[in-house]
Amino acid sequence: MECIFCKIVNKEVPSEKIAETETVLAFLDINPKAETHILIIPKTHIASIADPGAENVVGDLVKMAKQIAESHNISGYKLLFNVGREGGQMVDHLHLHFLSGKVTELP
Amino acid sequence: MECIFCKIVNKEVPSEKIAETETVLAFLDINPKAETHILIIPKTHIASIADPGAENVVGDLVKMAKQIAESHNISGYKLLFNVGREGGQMVDHLHLHFLSGKVTELP
Numbered sequence: 001m002e003c004i005f006c007k008i009v010n011k012e013v014p015s016e017k018i019a020e021t022e023t024v025l026a027f028l029d030i031n032p033k034a035e036t037h038i039l040i041i042p043k044t045h046i047a048s049i050a051d052p053g054a055e056n057v058v059g060d061l062v063k064m065a066k067q068i069a070e071s072h073n074i075s076g077y078k079l080l081f082n083v084g085r086e087g088g089q090m091v092d093h094l095h096l097h098f099l100s101g102k103v104t105e106l107p
Numbered sequence: 108m109e110c111i112f113c114k115i116v117n118k119e120v121p122s123e124k125i126a127e128t129e130t131v132l133a134f135l136d137i138n139p140k141a142e143t144h145i146l147i148i149p150k151t152h153i154a155s156i157a158d159p160g161a162e163n164v165v166g167d168l169v170k171m172a173k174q175i176a177e178s179h180n181i182s183g184y185k186l187l188f189n190v191g192r193e194g195g196q197m198v199d200h201l202h203l204h205f206l207s208g209k210v211t212e213l214p
Contacts, residue, residue, distance in 0.1 A: 063162040079188040079190065082185055088185060106213055
């Protein structure tokens with residue numbers, strides 16, 4: 001199993017955890033493109049938004065984003081899915097970018 | 108009723124429609140920030156991702172994005188929600204930005 005995000009879920013690779021539920025994990029992006037740059041992922045391996053049924057988990061990812069915003073008193077933020085290499089997706093495990101503050105570069 | 112996107116749904120304001128279901132409408136952004144820049148909205152008025160329960164409609168918006176990508180043979184794209192003025196949200200009716208090709212400016 002070579003997926004870096006699955007390894008983060010399984011604690012084989014360390015991460016700075018922000019929040020967690022039974023099905024979703026949020027952790028800091030190690031290469032931040034904004035003042036606050038968090039990745040929110042399903043714990044099960046789904047490669048991409050383009051996968052069949054992937055749309056059924058995005059509600060859970062967005063719900064966690066809202067909870068993080070509320071608990072950190074963040075009123076303005078961006079939620080971004082990159083799809084495919086040309087869309088900027090660098091890791092083939094579905095992830096939602098949570099960006100707030102100045103965005104230095106589009107992930 | 109002053110919401111510009113509700114007026115587009117009700118055809119009081121014209122738009123270049125891309126796709127439509129019973130609950131979701133997709134149309135071209137009039138001020139495109141990418142080669143392809145489509146807005147995907149719920150037909151009912153929801154102000155923001157931050158609204159209670161808004162996470163329950165994002166699956167439908169993402170599903171339409173996937174259908175548009177497939178029907179237009181777009182393999183790489185970005186899906187973006189802006190939340191709040193500081194997050195870049197300019198219209199207070201929930202909308203998902205579909206961006207593909209060169210992004211000239213972050214919406």
